[in-house]
Amino acid sequence: MAPFHVPLIINDRLDVALAVGADGVHVGQEDMPYETARRLMGPKAIIGLSVETWNDVERAESLDCDYLGVSPVFATPTKTDTKEPWGVDGLAKIRAFSRHPLVGIGGLHAGNAEAVVLAGADGVAVVSAVCASPDPFQASRELTGIIRAALQKRREKRKSS
Numbered sequence: 001m002a003p004f005h006v007p008l009i010i011n012d013r014l015d016v017a018l019a020v021g022a023d024g025v026h027v028g029q030e031d032m033p034y035e036t037a038r039r040l041m042g043p044k045a046i047i048g049l050s051v052e053t054w055n056d057v058e059r060a061e062s063l064d065c066d067y068l069g070v071s072p073v074f075a076t077p078t079k080t081d082t083k084e085p086w087g088v089d090g091l092a093k094i095r096a097f098s099r100h101p102l103v104g105i106g107g108l109h110a111g112n113a114e115a116v117v118l119a120g121a122d123g124v125a126v127v128s129a130v131c132a133s134p135d136p137f138q139a140s141r142e143l144t145g146i147i148r149a150a151l152q153k154r155r156e157k158r159k160s161s
Helices: 014-020 034-041 054-060 087-097 113-118 136-160
Strands: 009-011 024-027 046-051 067-070 102-105 123-125
Touching (some): 102 113
Parallel strands (some): 024 046
């Protein structure tokens, strides 16, 4: 986590996470089983699990994973070997069911991040929205602002309900 106090989470590669002493790992349904990742990384590691089907969501409820990666929320050219997109309605259905924090994955950018957070995501994972931007720093700042504002809006809505 040092020096910037941001945890290092390695995607898909438990061996790399262990080799570099990462704070955690994110595993997909086709990667190493969650239970193996937890056993090898230990109880303090951050472990995220992608959910691509409703069966995945139901199974994840019995796991002590730290978050669910809802994948994909929207179709994305970054990763083409995904299942049918969940969309905002699918994400909201998962939010109503799951006890885990949710991270939206797939096709996310400044134009749809607010809707994804308002539907129940606690965060978003992006690639193209930052890496393909002419100004990645500014794209990151814009997304951060959108996400923070949407989380605040969601909290206010809950308070008034």
